Amino acid sequence: MIEIFGVPLMALYSQLMLGLVNGSFYALLSLGLAVIFGMLNIINFAHGALYMMGAFCAWMLLSLFNVGYFGALIIAPIILGLIGILIERFLLKWLYQVDHLYGLLLTFGLALIFEGYFRSKFGVSGETYDVPDLLDGPVNLGFMVIPKYRLWVIFLSLVVCLLTWFVIEKTRLGSYLRAATENPKLTQAFGINVPLMVMLTYGFGVALAGLAGVMAAPIYQVSPLMGSHLIIIVFAVVVIGGMGSIMGAIVSGLGLGIVEGLTKVFYPPLSSTVVFIIMALVLIVRPAGLFGREK
Amino acid sequence: MMLKNNKLRSVCLASLLALGIQQGAQAQISDNVVKIGVLTDMSGPYSDFSGKGSVTATQMAISDFEKKYHPKFKIEMISADHQDKADITSDKARQWFDREHVDMITDLVSSTAGLSAMKVAKEKNKIVIITGAGSSKITNAGCNDVTVLYVYDTYATGQGTAKAVVKQGGKTWFFLTADYVFGHSLETDATKAIKLAGGQVLGSVSHPFPSRDLSSYLLKAQASGAQVIGLANAGDDTINSIKQAAEFGVTPKQHLAALLIFISDVHSVGLKQTQGMYLTTGFYWDRTPETRAFSKRYFNVMQKMPSMNQAGVYSAVMHYLEAVQATGSDDTKTVMTEMKKTPINDFYAHNGHIREDGRMVYDMYLAQVKKPSESKYPWDYYQILATIPAEEAFQPLSESTCPLVKK
Structure with a gap:
């Protein structure tokens, strides 16, 4: 059997695959953060809490209204997107003129409120959400047996990430968005409704967090703490990719998932810190991140 | 006249004695207030089986006491979140002992929190009754004479x-071991027990x-290829291990043994995935x-059944207050001596007593999680x-490494 540093190749492949699954969540969440930061210059600290609310939304849809996983995959992001729009309209809107720090503080406060509410309502142990029947069971990939659902996560996350990148970077709508970010006054002078675009962008970013939450529900326990466990890593991913860079968020999300997976094989105690070590190294060499542009 | 003088002298003497006793008793309970601090995990991964539930159980114990x-002294309670961190715990414990x-102090639901609080308690000569944490280090190398480990331990x-x-x-x-x-x-x-029973640990x-x-x-x-995967973790980590083991088809081919699982975990994951676990x-x-x-009284307040930590904190607080009542003192040494001297037999503990290493020993129970079909009513989970x-x-005690144990 072929071995690399004493680890059988087959085992290594399976850990790479698992890393890719985690990377898919990092990519999807950091994409939402990057879109929001890129367009609104808001560091959305509530992203983890909104991801958690996406998972709870799926659980509530199932337990209260008998709406299954695939229904939740569409409905939950819409509900979360609407919540995002309300947050932008009534709270964030007032902070665009002031320092970024205020946006961060506001969203951090919101995260604490949301998490605290869910914690007092449901307790930290959370609720169980079953894998949908269609995606239940394992697939034998030759080198490993992986649950079908995890493959679905990788597939769906890649599709959503690439579609978002395409819309923002390659379409007319995307060019309006980018223009609104670069020079909102001039863009508005061309007859484009910039406040509306900003509001919808924030809603979309939050909807992405909600979507990631629904996707996470069958894998992890639906718990009020699920977002806070993840958010710090996701921020590191965004910083490594380059704040606001769409492709940076996707590539570094998937890449760091894989690096983390490999660390779990070779030296597990480092797996919770490896992302931050890489972040520190990247910041030393390229302060704007791997895909970021120096301003 | 002689008789009258004698009578007068006796009355004066009795009055003086009575005054002395009264003053003595007052001096023994500082400020005439016994103050209990519940330092626990209010928001983190262990808050479901300790946390707010432990605060409620403490309040129930105080009210029942x-x-x-009808004690002559006043009983007060304060609570705070130690966030499972050593520094926050020792800061809070110091603040509570010095200024409040x-x-x-009771509960202390992570071992790092427990170990740091007991060090501060020793320094300040105050009592700590740990009902949440369970590292066996607490009553071995780390033991001291002001700490009681009340509910369980990893052994x-x-x-x-x-x-x-x-x-x-x-x-x-x-x-699968939580790295702390x-x-x-x-x-x-667990390894010691497995080897003694004739089993083998593969890794x-x-x-x-x-x-x-x-x-x-x-x-x-x-x-x-091991037959059993021992989960040497707790809370969320145990829950996610059980869930993901089922997802990857690890179970039922291999069996899981959760070395510390609480009823709140079983409730949260459900019987489908936990059935049959010991x-x-x-x-x-x-x-x-x-x-x-x-439990039904507790349920009426919390809408959940109590975990062993939450029921244990009630018993521990009651035992402490009864020792204060019996001795008329809140002096650490006096109360600790009384607590160690008095056997514990209540709804929680049978054949219980506190040993010199601080361990409260009592009858424990081996249980198995029921199948969904065997569960007849809400929270009917264990056999x-x-x-x-x-x-x-x-x-x-013969295996103890606690310096307080006389061998």
Whole structure:
């Protein structure tokens, strides 16, 4: 059997695959953060809490209204997107003129409120959400047996990430968005409704967090703490990719998932810190991140 | 006249004595207030089986004590979140002992928190009754004379469950261990029991605490080919291990043995995935009429059944207050001596007493999680298989490394 540093190749492949699954969540969440930061210059600290609310939304849809996983995959992001729009309209809107720090503080406060509410309502142990029947069971990939659902996560996350990148970077709508970010006054002078675009962008970013939450529900326990466990890593991913860079968020999300997976094989105690070590190294060499542009 | 003088002298003497006794008694309870601090995990991964529930149980104990004894002293309670961190715990404990005049701190649900609070308590000569944490280090190398470890420890739950599983045929083991003092302590204690029972440990992997995704570690455990995967972790980590083991088809081919699992975890994951698991516990709400009576009162407040930690904190606070009442003092040495002298027999503990190493030993129970079809009403989760007598359930004093134990 072929071995690399004493680890059988087959085992290594399976850990790479698992890393890719985690990377898919990092990519999807950091994409939402990057879109929001890129367009609104808001560091959305509530992203983890909104991801958690996406998972709870799926659980509530199932337990209260008998709406299954695939229904939740569409409905939950819409509900979360609407919540995002309300947050932008009534709270964030007032902070665009002031320092970024205020946006961060506001969203951090919101995260604490949301998490605290869910914690007092449901307790930290959370609720169980079953894998949908269609995606239940394992697939034998030759080198490993992986649950079908995890493959679905990788597939769906890649599709959503690439579609978002395409819309923002390659379409007319995307060019309006980018223009609104670069020079909102001039863009508005061309007859484009910039406040509306900003509001919808924030809603979309939050909807992405909600979507990631629904996707996470069958894998992890639906718990009020699920977002806070993840958010710090996701921020590191965004910083490594380059704040606001769409492709940076996707590539570094998937890449760091894989690096983390490999660390779990070779030296597990480092797996919770490896992302931050890489972040520190990247910041030393390229302060704007791997895909970021120096301003 | 002589008689009258004698009478007068006797009255004066009696009055002086009475005054002296009264003043003495007042001086013994500082400020005439006994203050209990509940330092717990209010928001983190352990808050469901301690946290707010422990605060409620403490309040119930204080209220029941006041109704029963009508004490002359006032009882106060404060609570705070230690966030499972050593620095926050020791800062808070110091602040409570120095400025808030707290006499006793209880709960302390992570081992790091427990160990740091007991160091501060020793320095300040105050009492700590740990009902949440369970590292066996607390009553071994780290022991001191102001600390009681009341509910469980990694030796009791680890070896109780490990012995039962080996007896059922689970001879080969692989551990998934939370990478901090509690997880390693649990693994070490269970390993000893497995080897003694004739089993074998094939390996272990440490995972960071807390871990969201345990699938990588579960695959290692799967590859080891061990019959049993021992979960030397707790709370969210245990829940995610159980869930992800089922997802990856690790179970039912290999069996999971949770070395510390609480009723809140079973409630949260559901019987479908936890059925058949063995566990060792100090308390199950549905065991006797007394446990049911307490648990139903608790349920009316919390809308959940109590875990062994939450029921244990009630018993611990009651035992402490009864010692204060009996001695008329809140002096640490006096109360500790009284607590260690008095046996504990209440709805929670049977054949209980506190040893010189600070360990409260009492009968524990070996339980098995019911199948969904066997569960007849809400929270009907465990079947009690056996009582583990107090002297067998806990580490014998002969094996203790606590310097307070005279050998």
